[in-house]
Amino acid sequence: MKFARFHLFYGLLLFVAFLVTGQFMRRDFPDKSLIDQEFRMLMRSRHIYILLISISHMLLGLYFQPADNRLRRYLQYAGSTLLTLAGIMMVYAFVFETYTVRGFSSASRNALYAALW
Numbered sequence: 001m002k003f004a005r006f007h008l009f010y011g012l013l014l015f016v017a018f019l020v021t022g023q024f025m026r027r028d029f030p031d032k033s034l035i036d037q038e039f040r041m042l043m044r045s046r047h048i049y050i051l052l053i054s055i056s057h058m059l060l061g062l063y064f065q066p067a068d069n070r071l072r073r074y075l076q077y078a079g080s081t082l083l084t085l086a087g088i089m090m091v092y093a094f095v096f097e098t099y100t101v102r103g104f105s106s107a108s109r110n111a112l113y114a115a116l117w
């Protein structure tokens with residue numbers, strides 16, 4: 001049950017990060033017509049990926065049941081760890097690709113692979 005609570009709390013934390021990244025986009029790039037549309041799509045996709053990972057965590061928090069089989073339980077924990085790391089990586093990718101690189105890097109791709117594994 002502890003792991004389910006962790007997923008629920010972490011999902012809510014990532015949802016707050018989703019809201020904050022939305023405010024960053026609104027505040028730092030208010031005139032959408034002046035920025036490159038490809039860059040705008042890049043920002044929005046990272047923003048939506050944060051929401052995807054957040055919702056995945058919240059659903060795990062509601063429905064997570066540890067398996068009885070030791071191998072299955074180990075695989076559950078490994079998958080949960082990957083999904084947790086994916087959340088951290090995607091928030092980093094949003095900040096890094098939006099404010100440092102101002103374009104695509106492999107950070108978001110790796111985060112998405114970890115989330116979908």
